[in-house]
Amino acid sequence: MRIALADTDAEILRCFPVMQQLRPHLEEPEFLGRVASQQREGYRLAFVERDGQVKAVAGVRMQEMLSRGRFLYVDDLVTDGAARSEGYGESLIEWLCEFGRAHGCSQLDLDSGSQRHEAHRFYFRERMRITAYHFSRSLTP
Numbered sequence: 001m002r003i004a005l006a007d008t009d010a011e012i013l014r015c016f017p018v019m020q021q022l023r024p025h026l027e028e029p030e031f032l033g034r035v036a037s038q039q040r041e042g043y044r045l046a047f048v049e050r051d052g053q054v055k056a057v058a059g060v061r062m063q064e065m066l067s068r069g070r071f072l073y074v075d076d077l078v079t080d081g082a083a084r085s086e087g088y089g090e091s092l093i094e095w096l097c098e099f100g101r102a103h104g105c106s107q108l109d110l111d112s113g114s115q116r117h118e119a120h121r122f123y124f125r126e127r128m129r130i131t132a133y134h135f136s137r138s139l140t141p
Contacts, residue, residue: 001055001088003095006045015047015057022078035059043075046096048088055080056088058096062103072100074110077119093126 006012009032016031026034035045041061048056059076074096079089093108100108111134112119 001091002049003046003092004049006047011047012045014054015045018047018054018057018078018080019059019076021081022076038075046092046099048079048092048095050088053080055083055086056092058092060096060099062100062105068109069106070104071107071109072096072103072105074108077110089122090126 004011006015012032012035013028016026016028019031020026020028035043038059038061042063043059043061046058046060047054056079057076058074058078060072060074062070063073064070077089077092079086079092097108108128109131110123110128112123
């Protein structure tokens with residue numbers, strides 16, 4: 001098993017089929033451009049690979065806030081549906097924690113849709129806890 005950052009267009013495109021399982025609205029022709037746009041804002045894709053196949057993907061960025069200092073924010077986290085419960089998500093979370101520590105982050109944060117009960121069970125097993133509510137308001141009419 002290998003965990004790495006997707007630094008080339010080819011590596012980013014290899015992550016698409018797994019990412020699309022979490023973000024079904026994404027289409028492959030636009031994926032590279034959208035990732036590139038977010039990379040200008042610090043976004044990075046990390047992936048787990050085994051036997052030449054991408055098994056899990058995480059989109060992350062480092063942020064800093066007055067309320068919590070420097071932290072690693074997970075935008076996207078998904079394991080291929082055919083590879084769930086095989087330890088890839090757990091390995092990726094541990095890798096992300098170490099990556100964050102190495103870059104001066106004091107915590108790893110993520111938001112999760114309230115309907116994603118299986119994901120929540122996974123986060124609790126990974127020693128994560130609910131620390132806030134996330135509120136949003138649409139700005140489009």
